[in-house]
Amino acid sequence: GDSVTQMEGPVTLSEEAFLTINCTYTATGYPSLFWYVQYPGEGLQLLLKATKADDKGSNKGFEATYRKETTSFHLEKGSVQVSDSAVYFCALSDHSGNTPLVFGKGTRLSVIA
Amino acid sequence: GAGVSQSPSNKVTEKGKDVELRCDPISGHTALYWYRQRLGQGLEFLIYFQGNSAPDKSGLPSDRFSAERTGESVSTLTIQRTQQEDSAVYLCASSRPTETRGYGYTFGSGTRLTVV
Numbered sequence: 001g002d003s004v005t006q007m008e009g010p011v012t013l014s015e016e017a018f019l020t021i022n023c024t025y026t027a028t029g030y031p032s033l034f035w036y037v038q039y040p041g042e043g044l045q046l047l048l049k050a051t052k053a054d055d056k057g058s059n060k061g062f063e064a065t066y067r068k069e070t071t072s073f074h075l076e077k078g079s080v081q082v083s084d085s086a087v088y089f090c091a092l093s094d095h096s097g098n099t100p101l102v103f104g105k106g107t108r109l110s111v112i113a
Numbered sequence: 114g115a116g117v118s119q120s121p122s123n124k125v126t127e128k129g130k131d132v133e134l135r136c137d138p139i140s141g142h143t144a145l146y147w148y149r150q151r152l153g154q155g156l157e158f159l160i161y162f163q164g165n166s167a168p169d170k171s172g173l174p175s176d177r178f179s180a181e182r183t184g185e186s187v188s189t190l191t192i193q194r195t196q197q198e199d200s201a202v203y204l205c206a207s208s209r210p211t212e213t214r215g216y217g218y219t220f221g222s223g224t225r226l227t228v229v
Contacts, residue, residue, distance in 0.1 A: 034217045043222040044156075089156065091218065100169070101218060102144055105155035112192060 002027040006090045006104035013080055013111050021075040021088055021107045023064075029095030033057075033066055033073040036089040038106070044089065047075075080111045115139075117221035119205050125227045126195055127211075134190040134224045138207030142183050146218065148204045157203065162188060195228045202226070 007022040025031065035047040035057070048057030053068035063079045073090060090104040118137040126132050138145050147159040158172040162182040173179070177195075182188040192199055202225050206218035 032217075036217075036220075044206075044220040046217050046219075049217060091217070099159045100161050102158075102174075103148075104154040 002092060002094055002102045004090050004092055004102055004104040006107055007090075008105070008107065009087075010108040010110060013109070015082055015096065015111055015113050016079045017111075019077040019080045019084075019109065021077070021090075021109070023073045023075065023090035023104060025071050025073065025090075025092050027071075027092055027094060030068075031092040031094050032095070032103070033064070034091040035062070035064055035073070035075050036091060037101075038087045038089065040086070047088070080109070082111045082113055085109055085111045117205055117207050119203075119217050119221035122222065122226060123225045123227075125153050125229060128197060128228055129194055131191065131193045132195055132226065134192075134203050134226070136188045136190070136207075136221060138158030138186075138188070138205070139219055141185075142207035142209055142219070144208045145182060146189050146206045146208075147180060147188070147190050148200045148206070150204055150223070151201045159190070159203075192226075195226075197228045200226055200228045 003026045005024050034049045034050045036044040037047045038044045048059040050057040050066035053066055056065045064073050064075045087106045087108045089106045091101045093101050120135045131195055142163045142182045145162045148156040150156050161169040161178045177193045182191045202223040204220055204223045206220045
């Protein structure tokens with residue numbers, strides 16, 4: 001079945017450092033890809049998405065590009081802030097959109113001043 | 114409503130007791146999902162409702178877990194004879210099914226269940 005693999009954390013960075021969180025997927029057809037963020041004590045929020053190959057999702061300075069050739073959707077940010085400390089989840093929706101989202105295990109990011 | 118509402122936000126129960134968790138989805142969202150998130154873990158799919166179709170229960174971990182939804186409204190997740198391993202945050206999400214592929218889900222803030 002479909003699956004998502006993301007790099008294990010925790011990831012600890014200094015403020016203004018460059019962030020990459022790797023995400024690769026296995027799916028039939030053409031899934032949609034998502035990054036969700038979970039701030040401490042809160043529920044999951046959609047951070048960004050991409051629905052077809054070569055699409056770039058972006059939000060709050062974060063970006064991820066849908067790479068079909070490498071089945072990847074890596075999350076990047078050029079300069080992280082302390083407020084970005086959270087758990088990040090990569091997820092996919094299959095080509096039909098009628099089955100539950102498949103989530104990765106999450107990557108905890110801690111940004112220190 | 115404006116968002117997905119879950120209640121209670123926190124629940125502490127004694128081992129062996131039954132608990133009922135509630136989810137009120139966004140109006141018009143026909144698809145509703147329950148996930149479980151154990152401490153430090155990812156999201157574990159439990160059950161999926163789509164309109165009046167039979168729910169997808171493939172993720173329920175045991176027969177102590179059940180869920181109901183009437184039409185396209187509120188859903189309740191019931192855990193009978195709770196065990197300490199049931200301690201987790203239970204997350205509910207909803208979506209319009211045709212938009213899931215492009216827009217994903219809207220999540221509630223979750224119910225933190227602690228079994229003592």
